[in-house]
Amino acid sequence: VAVMDRRVDSKGLSAFSKDILREVGLPEKDAAITTESLIDANLRGVDTHGITRLSIYTRRLEEGVVNASPEMNLIKNTETAAILDGDNGQGQVVGMRAAEEAIKMATDKGSGFVGVKHSNHFGTAAFFGMKILEAGHIGLVLSNAPSTMVPFGGARPYFGTNPIAITIPAGQELPIVIDMATSVVAQGKIILADKEGKSIPEGWAVDKNGNPTTDTKAALEGAVLPLGGPKGSALALMVDILSGVLTGAFWGPYLNSMWDDFENPQNVGHFIGAINVEGFMPLEKFKERVDQIIREIKAVPQAPGFKEVCLPGEIEFRTRDERLKKGIPLGEGVFSDLVKLGKKYNKDFEVYIK
Amino acid sequence: VAVMDRRVDSKGLSAFSKDILREVGLPEKDAAITTESLIDANLRGVDTHGITRLSIYTRRLEEGVVNASPEMNLIKNTETAAILDGDNGQGQVVGMRAAEEAIKMATDKGSGFVGVKHSNHFGTAAFFGMKILEAGHIGLVLSNAPSTMVPFGGARPYFGTNPIAITIPAGQELPIVIDMATSVVAQGKIILADKEGKSIPEGWAVDKNGNPTTDTKAALEGAVLPLGGPKGSALALMVDILSGVLTGAFWGPYLNSMWDDFENPQNVGHFIGAINVEGFMPLEKFKERVDQIIREIKAVPQAPGFKEVCLPGEIEFRTRDERLKKGIPLGEGVFSDLVKLGKKYNKDFEVYIK
Numbered sequence: 120v121a122v123m124d125r126r127v128d129s130k131g132l133s134a135f136s137k138d139i140l141r142e143v144g145l146p147e148k149d150a151a152i153t154t155e156s157l158i159d160a161n162l163r164g165v166d167t168h169g170i171t172r173l174s175i176y177t178r179r180l181e182e183g184v185v186n187a188s189p190e191m192n193l194i195k196n197t198e199t200a201a202i203l204d205g206d207n208g209q210g211q212v213v214g215m216r217a218a219e220e221a222i223k224m225a226t227d228k229g230s231g232f233v234g235v236k237h238s239n240h241f242g243t244a245a246f247f248g249m250k251i252l253e254a255g256h257i258g259l260v261l262s263n264a265p266s267t268m269v270p271f272g273g274a275r276p277y278f279g280t281n282p283i284a285i286t287i288p289a290g291q292e293l294p295i296v297i298d299m300a301t302s303v304v305a306q307g308k309i310i311l312a313d314k315e316g317k318s319i320p321e322g323w324a325v326d327k328n329g330n331p332t333t334d335t336k337a338a339l340e341g342a343v344l345p346l347g348g349p350k351g352s353a354l355a356l357m358v359d360i361l362s363g364v365l366t367g368a369f370w371g372p373y374l375n376s377m378w379d380d381f382e383n384p385q386n387v388g389h390f391i392g393a394i395n396v397e398g399f400m401p402l403e404k405f406k407e408r409v410d411q412i413i414r415e416i417k418a419v420p421q422a423p424g425f426k427e428v429c430l431p432g433e434i435e436f437r438t439r440d441e442r443l444k445k446g447i448p449l450g451e452g453v454f455s456d457l458v459k460l461g462k463k464y465n466k467d468f469e470v471y472i473k
Numbered sequence: 474v475a476v477m478d479r480r481v482d483s484k485g486l487s488a489f490s491k492d493i494l495r496e497v498g499l500p501e502k503d504a505a506i507t508t509e510s511l512i513d514a515n516l517r518g519v520d521t522h523g524i525t526r527l528s529i530y531t532r533r534l535e536e537g538v539v540n541a542s543p544e545m546n547l548i549k550n551t552e553t554a555a556i557l558d559g560d561n562g563q564g565q566v567v568g569m570r571a572a573e574e575a576i577k578m579a580t581d582k583g584s585g586f587v588g589v590k591h592s593n594h595f596g597t598a599a600f601f602g603m604k605i606l607e608a609g610h611i612g613l614v615l616s617n618a619p620s621t622m623v624p625f626g627g628a629r630p631y632f633g634t635n636p637i638a639i640t641i642p643a644g645q646e647l648p649i650v651i652d653m654a655t656s657v658v659a660q661g662k663i664i665l666a667d668k669e670g671k672s673i674p675e676g677w678a679v680d681k682n683g684n685p686t687t688d689t690k691a692a693l694e695g696a697v698l699p700l701g702g703p704k705g706s707a708l709a710l711m712v713d714i715l716s717g718v719l720t721g722a723f724w725g726p727y728l729n730s731m732w733d734d735f736e737n738p739q740n741v742g743h744f745i746g747a748i749n750v751e752g753f754m755p756l757e758k759f760k761e762r763v764d765q766i767i768r769e770i771k772a773v774p775q776a777p778g779f780k781e782v783c784l785p786g787e788i789e790f791r792t793r794d795e796r797l798k799k800g801i802p803l804g805e806g807v808f809s810d811l812v813k814l815g816k817k818y819n820k821d822f823e824v825y826i827k
Contacts, residue, residue, distance in 0.1 A: 197583025199553055200752025229551025230584045234753045257715070272782040273773035285711050295714070297707040329776035346701045353651040353785040356770070357639050360649070361611075364762045365753045371766070398554025399588045399719045408718045412725070416710070419627035422683035428626040431707040 125454055126446030131472040133158045135461065136173055138471075142464040143180040144187030145209065153211040156242035159249075161447045164438035167307045168243045171453045174460055175377060176209065176240075184381045185209055185239050191216055199228050202366060203235045207384045210241030214260075217391040218247040222254045225393035234366035235389040240264075240377045245298035245432070247391055248286035252294050255402050256393040258286035263362040263388050265374040268302045269342045271352035274329025276342035277371045280305060281358035288396070290406030292413040296432030301355040302343040309338050362388035479808055480800030485826040487512045489815065490527055492825075496818040497534040498541030499563065507565040510596035513603075515801045518792035521661045522597045525807045528814055529731060530563065530594075538735050539563055539593050545570055553582050556720060557589045561738045564595030568614075571745040572601040576608045579747035588720035589743040594618075594731050599652035599786070601745055602640030606648050609756050610747040612640035617716040617742050619728040622656050623696045625706035628683025630696035631725045634659060635712035642750070644760030646767040650786030655709040656697040663692050716742035 133154050140150035153176065161169030179185040189208030193216070195201045201220055205213030217233040224231020241247075244260040251258030264279025280300040287295040303323050312319050313335035321331055324338035332338050345351030363370025368388025375383045396405045419428050442448075449457070461468035487508050494504035507530065515523030533539040543562030547570070549555045555574055559567035571587035578585020595601075598614040605612030618633025634654040641649040658677050666673050667689035675685055678692035686692050699705030717724025722742025729737045750759045773782050796802075803811070815822035 197749055197752040199583035200749065202753055228582060229553035230586060232584060232748060232752065257719075269776065270770050270773055270782055272776055272779040273770070274776040275773050277770055277773050285707075287711070287714055295710065297711060299704045299707060303701065325776065329774070346704055347657065349783075349785070350653045350700055353639075353653060356649065356766075356785065357641070357651060360641055360763065360766065364766055365611075365750065365759060367754060372769075394586060395551055395554065396719065398551040398586070399556055400721060405719060409714065412710075412714065412718055415726075416624050416627070416631055419624055419629050419631050420683070422623065422626055422628040422679065425626040428624055429703075431703070431710065 124448035124450055127449050127472045128446050129158050129162060129443060132161070132170055132447060135457070135466065135468055135471040136170060138466055139173060139177055139460060139464055140180070142466075143177050145180065145212075146188070149187075149209060149212045152215050153209055153242075156211045156246045158447075159246055160243050162439040162442045163243075163245070163435035164442070165243055165435070167305065169447070170449070170457065172240075172242070174456050177460060179239070179377070179381065180209065182381050184384060189213070193220060193233075199224050199231050201231075201233045203233050205235055205238035207237050207239065210239040210387060211246070213238040214241040214247050214389055214391065215250070217389060218250050218260075218393075221391050221393040222251055222256060225256045225395040226254070229398040230392070230394045232390065232392040234361070235391065236366045236368035236386065237384065238368070238387045238389055239385050240387060241389060243298060244282045244284035245286065245296050248284040248298065249294070249296060251393045252286040252288045252296075254393070255288055255397075256395050257288075258284065259390075259392040259394075260284040260286075261358045261362050261390040263359045263368070263370050263374060265376050265385075266371045267306050267343055268345055268355060269325060269329065270356070271345055271349040274325070278345070278352070278355040278359060279371065279374065280343065281355040281362070283354065283358060287409060288402070288406060289409045289413060290403070292410045293430070293433055293436045295409070295413070295430055296435065298432075301346055301351045301358060303346050303351070304343065306339075306343055309335055309343070313339060358390075361390040366390065478802035478804055481803050481826045482800050483512050483516060483797060486515070486524055486801060489811070489820065489822055489825040490524060492820055493527060493531055493814060493818055494534070496820075497531050499534065499566075500542070503541075503563060503566040506569050507563055507596075510565045510600045512801075513600055514597050516793040516796045517597075517599070517789035518796070519597055519789070521659065524801070524803070524811065526594075526596070528810050531814060533593070533731070533735065534563065536735050538738060543567070547574060547587075553578050553585050555585075555587045557587050559589055559592035561591050561593065561740075564593040564741060565600070567592040568595040568601050568743055568745065569604070571743060572604050572614075572747075575745050575747040576605055576610060579610045579749040580608070583752040584746070584748045586744065586746040588715070589745065590720040590722035590740065591738065592722070592741045592743055593739050594741060595743060597652060598636045598638035599640065599650050602638040602652065603648070603650060605747045606640040606642045606650075608747070609642055609751075610749050611642075612638065613744075613746040613748075614638040614640075615712045615716050615744040617713050617722070617724050617728060619730050619739075620726045621660050621697055622699055622709060623679060623683065624710070625699055625703040628679070632699070632706070632709040632713060633725065633728065634697065635709040635716070637708065637712060641763060642756070642760060643763045643767060644757070646764045647784070647787055647790045649763070649767070649784055650789065652786075653700075655700055655705045655712060657700050657705070658697065660693075660697055663689055663697070667693060712744075715744040720744065
């Protein structure tokens with residue numbers, strides 16, 4: 120009998136996550152922010168960045184390789200730019216502080232950018248981008264990541280899959296939420312294919328000598344390829360420069376692993392920006408025009424094989440609606456990890472999810 | 474006997490272009506800016522945006538569908554954002570005014586963004602981006618373009634190939650100049666393959682029903698595909714929103730053609746931004762760190778089939794050096810167009826290029 124995913128109510132999952140994070144020292148507010156990011160990822164169908172990460176976050180906080188009580192330091196050098204030293208705090212906590220400051224500067228001065236150093240894995244970039252669009256601004260959220268991707272023409276990894284999130288408020292339509300890795304695919308898809316014993320399409324990855332491969336094992340020893348060759352490579356470089364080179368954080372090969380290194384802080388860098396729509400036109404007018412472009416794109420006839428033309432973020436919003444009603448599906452592995460994690464801290468996972 | 478490209482000195486070409494543009498009413502300074510953009514494109518090897526465009530620019534100015542004496546109007550709504558109404562001026566002239574204002578705001582306030590409406594084709598985006606990096610800032614230059622690209626999942630074009638330029642100053646190394654269409658390839662490459670009687674690779678374009686095609690004729694009746702499917706489509710949408718929706722310019726299907734429409738102004742929109750490095754770290758320190766990442770990427774071992782790993786813009790800088798010394802190669806068609814154009818205005822092209 121195949122083990123089916125079990126649907127779990129997001130509220131129970133959220134309460135469990137918060138309580139576990141409190142146990143390893145996160146203050147109430149910080150446990151809430153981190154949890155919100157994880158549950159939001161699950162609700163939107165981005166399960167790789169969801170509750171499955173609670174175990175590793177917890178372990179790193181407990182071992183002190185992530186600082187549960189950071190004393191963050193924000194230095195404003197110009198009216199619209201700041202550097203935030205995250206003091207090795209939990210990525211979501213540091214990222215949220217940066218997003219709040221970017222929003223404030225955009226509200227006051229028209230735009231605001233915060234470069235972040237000494238941070239950690241911060242979950243999905245879209246999470247912060249959506250906070251920015253909810254404030255009526257256009258959001259830009261970048262983060263670097265440990266190297267798993269070759270630069271175009273290279274045989275060895277240098278860049279991470281360095282995501283780019285861009286978020287744009289709409290009126291009656293769903294807002295536009297772009298959140299994309301600068302690689303062809305996330306490494307997680309190769310790991311999944313490997314588990315399922317499948318090969319991967321050409322163009323996804325190279326082996327350890329930089330040769331194209333469709334073999335998952337060879338790909339996992341090698342590296343992923345940048346989106347569209349030189350273009351994705353250029354975008355990943357831009358992300359590493361803004362998030363790492365410009366901020367004083369590490370970048371590419373210098374970033375320490377979240378999974379394997381429990382001694383050295385990651386020193387992840389982020390770059391979080393907000394641009395105030397009112398600097399260009401009244402927000403309400405802008406939202407109407409965004410609604411118009413969304414409706415027109417939805418009305419473009421579909422290419423053969425497509426049921427509809429979707430806007431960036433649209434599928435995730437639909438998944439969110441569905442999962443808020445029906446619960447978040449958890450695979451057997453994730454489920455038993457959470458049960459085990461609960462036991463360690465004397466919390467009964469089954470009780471939380473009823 | 475095959476007709477060889479003829480090498481022409483950039484100075485002579487530049488003088489010719491300026492004189493022709495003066496003849497159709499551009500003021501001295503504006504003729505110089507437009508010419509600088511064209512010659513810079515040729516020098517960098519981006520011949521599609523070079524002197525070959527002088528004929529169409531001239532014709533549009535002469536017919537009055539582009540305004541040779543625009544009264545541009547800049548409205549600053551916040552301290553770091555402005556809307557520039559280009560009054561249907563030549564794109565390079567309007568774009569340069571926007572770039573200057575973005576630089577000024579970034580110098581004073583840490584960042585600056587100018588949304589531009591009522592503009593025209595402005596040449597390469599990199600041209601303005603390089604002005605921004607020369608001022609010590611990080612540049613972002615976007616422009617929309619008439620629709621030739623399907624949205625992901627669509628069968629009909631909606632977006633233009635909407636380019637993104639990002640420019641970053643370096644120290645002793647060459648600066649980083651990213652300038653990329655958000656399509657897999659520029660339509661020009663399909664036109665070239667068509668002229669040469671070649672087929673195109675799968676994944677470049679679709680026919681008029683949205684089916685994949687390798688036939689150039691079918692592709693030219695159809696549309697180009699976005700870079701990496703949903704990702705390029707999302708980036709093109711972002712460009713159209715920032716350049717058109719946010720500024721009051723046209724976007725996508727509303728933009729009028731530069732080539733076929735001599736009655737209606739194009740109403741192209743641009744979005745030009747500058748971010749002051751000093752808001753994050755001293756410029757000199759940043760430049761050293763950019764030099765470091767450049768050198769490290771150059772040192773990544775090459776993948777099989779590659780002679781070296783190149784940074785964005787590197788090949789163009791090398792081409793520039795070579796063409797400054799040896800001249801700009803002009804194909805027979807472009808050459809004879811320029812001769813003809815010169816005759817019309819009583820300027821002997823051969824005399825300019827000695």
